[in-house]
Amino acid sequence: MAVRLGLAGAGRFGQLHAAVIAAHPGACLSAIADPCVERRQELAARHGVAKQMENAEELFADPDLDAFVLVTPDELHASQGLAAVASGKPVFIEKPLATTAAEAKALQLAAKASGSLVQCGLILRYELQHALLQQELASGRFGDLVSLRVKRNVSASWFEPVADRAHTVFETLIHDLDLLLWFSGSTPRRVMAMERRFGTHRSPEGCFALIEFANGCIGFAETSWFVPARAPANVSTEAWDGSIDAEVAVVGTRQSAQLRLLDSPLTIWSDDRICVPDSQLWPQIHGQIGGALQRELHDFIETARSGVASMTANLDQAVAGLQLAEAIVAAAQSGQAVRL
Ligand SMILES: NC(=O)c1ccc[n+]([C@@H]2O[C@H](COP(=O)([O-])OP(=O)(O)OC[C@H]3O[C@@H](n4cnc5c(N)ncnc54)[C@H](O)[C@@H]3O)[C@@H](O)[C@H]2O)c1
Numbered sequence: 001m002a003v004r005l006g007l008a009g010a011g012r013f014g015q016l017h018a019a020v021i022a023a024h025p026g027a028c029l030s031a032i033a034d035p036c037v038e039r040r041q042e043l044a045a046r047h048g049v050a051k052q053m054e055n056a057e058e059l060f061a062d063p064d065l066d067a068f069v070l071v072t073p074d075e076l077h078a079s080q081g082l083a084a085v086a087s088g089k090p091v092f093i094e095k096p097l098a099t100t101a102a103e104a105k106a107l108q109l110a111a112k113a114s115g116s117l118v119q120c121g122l123i124l125r126y127e128l129q130h131a132l133l134q135q136e137l138a139s140g141r142f143g144d145l146v147s148l149r150v151k152r153n154v155s156a157s158w159f160e161p162v163a164d165r166a167h168t169v170f171e172t173l174i175h176d177l178d179l180l181l182w183f184s185g186s187t188p189r190r191v192m193a194m195e196r197r198f199g200t201h202r203s204p205e206g207c208f209a210l211i212e213f214a215n216g217c218i219g220f221a222e223t224s225w226f227v228p229a230r231a232p233a234n235v236s237t238e239a240w241d242g243s244i245d246a247e248v249a250v251v252g253t254r255q256s257a258q259l260r261l262l263d264s265p266l267t268i269w270s271d272d273r274i275c276v277p278d279s280q281l282w283p284q285i286h287g288q289i290g291g292a293l294q295r296e297l298h299d300f301i302e303t304a305r306s307g308v309a310s311m312t313a314n315l316d317q318a319v320a321g322l323q324l325a326e327a328i329v330a331a332a333q334s335g336q337a338v339r340l
Contacts, residue, residue: 002028003304004064008056008080009071010034010043012239013094016282017071019289020297022047027301033059056080060087067304069297070094074166078103085116090304092297095121096170096325097318104322108315117309119300120318122178126292126299127280129259130179133248137183142252145217148183149249150176152223155235155242159225163201169325173207173223177328178321179248186215188324188340193332196224209328221328232274234262237284244281 005021007014010032021029031051034040040052053059056076059068060083067090070080078098084091085107097120098104111118124130136142152172162171169177181188188211196206206224213219227243235242246261261280268275277283282293299310323340331338 002026003301004028004030004066005069005301005304006031006033006051006059006062006065006067007069007071008033008059009073009094010036010039011071012237014071015043015239016237016289016293017069017297018043018047018049020294021069021301022049023288024298024301026305030065031059031062057083060084065089067091067300069300074162074170075099078107081107081118082110085111085114085118088114088116090117090119090300090307092119092300093121093318095123095318096166096174097315097322099166099170101319101323101326104319108319111315117303117307118315119303119310119313120315121296122175122313122317122321123281123292123296124175124179125182125313126295128292129280130248133250133257133259134182136255136257137250137252138185141255142250142257143254144252145184145186145215146251146253147218147220147249148180148251149220149247150179150222151245151247152176153227153245154223154225155227155229155231155244156225157229158240158242159201159205163199163203166203167207167325167329168203168205168223168225169207169209169328170322171203172225173209173221173328174321174325176221176223176246177324178317180211180213180219180221181317181320181324183248183250184213184215184217184219186213186217187320188212188219188327189214191324191327191331191338191340193328195332204332207328207332209331211324211328230273232262232267232276234264234276234278235281236275236277237282 033053190212193209195204211219
């Protein structure tokens with residue numbers, strides 16, 4: 001029998017999630033919850049979804065649903081996640097898992113108590129280039145890990161809508177912090193950080209952190225929102241258009257590696273722009289969403305079907321990322337090193 005899924009959030013990313021779920025032969029997108037009537041009606045009509053609801057919480061009370069996918073605003077993830085795990089059913093929560101480490105811990109405890117399998121949107125673990133790099137790192141062929149540098153500079157035009165929602169460390173850098181934890185295979189011990197602010201928003205426009213790991217590796221993480229409008233575009237969907245200028249640089253005593261998201265073999269030039277079509281994260285091809293988002297949701301659907309936790313992304317990893325994120329914000333705001 002198909003896994004019956006309830007989706008909360010019919011916004012930009014929720015629409016991509018809906019497309020992946022609706023196209024999966026072993027899943028049924030059975031309900032959509034969103035307070036915006038127009039958005040949920042349009043999405044439900046597009047995928048022939050039987051039930052529509054106003055609020056995520058209504059999904060969790062529906063006995064006809066087997067699992068939930070939360071793609072709602074960051075600040076709702078913790079409370080909705082807690083309500084969802086109380087059902088004991090599998091729950092996928094988009095990143096960030098929560099906006100404080102305490103909320104993330106509470107979610108972890110509640111999930112353990114109810115037996116609910118929780119997966120967080122650690123999407124880069126499902127991206128093939130990153131997964132190949134992690135496999136190479138885990139082989140030991142790099143020797144001792146000297147340093148790991150991760151960078152995420154995104155389109156300036158994307159900042160305003162999210163600038164007062166969550167600190168950028170939780171909004172963007174959370175992906176890269178997960179990479180640092182995954183690639184280093186170690187635990188952070190000490191963090192130093194600085195921010196750059198150009199306005200009065202809740203979030204700074206840039207944040208830069210140095211992280212010392214237990215195995216001696218030094219992590220350097222940077223994020224900012226300053227990619228200009230005419231930079232090569234690697235995100236081009238109906239709802240989003242712009243660039244994610246992300247990089248990873250690894251230095252080991254025997255090998256080093258570089259990974260740049262904008263280095264795609266396919267580049268399309270036109271009079272007003274250069275486009276580097278996304279083939280890695282959520283590419284749209286033949287009317288379907290592929291790439292890491294597809295692999296990630298297929299993994300969750302398999303978890304919901306089998307009752308076996310994912311081998312790729314789990315709740316403990318997301319909680320560790322949140323703890324590191326919180327330490328970085330504290331270090332940036334206090335000007336002091338923070339020990340973990
Ligand atoms: N993994 C990634 O790379 C990635 C990329 C983009 C977005 N995201 C995450 O996905 C989430 C959604 O982002 P978005 O850009 O789609 O935001 P969005 O604002 O476009 O969509 C959020 C939707 O949630 C709905 N909503 C609000 N309250 C709700 C409630 N109580 N119940 C149900 N729905 C509710 C809103 O009406 C809106 O339609 C965010 O947490 C974001 O960080 C992750």
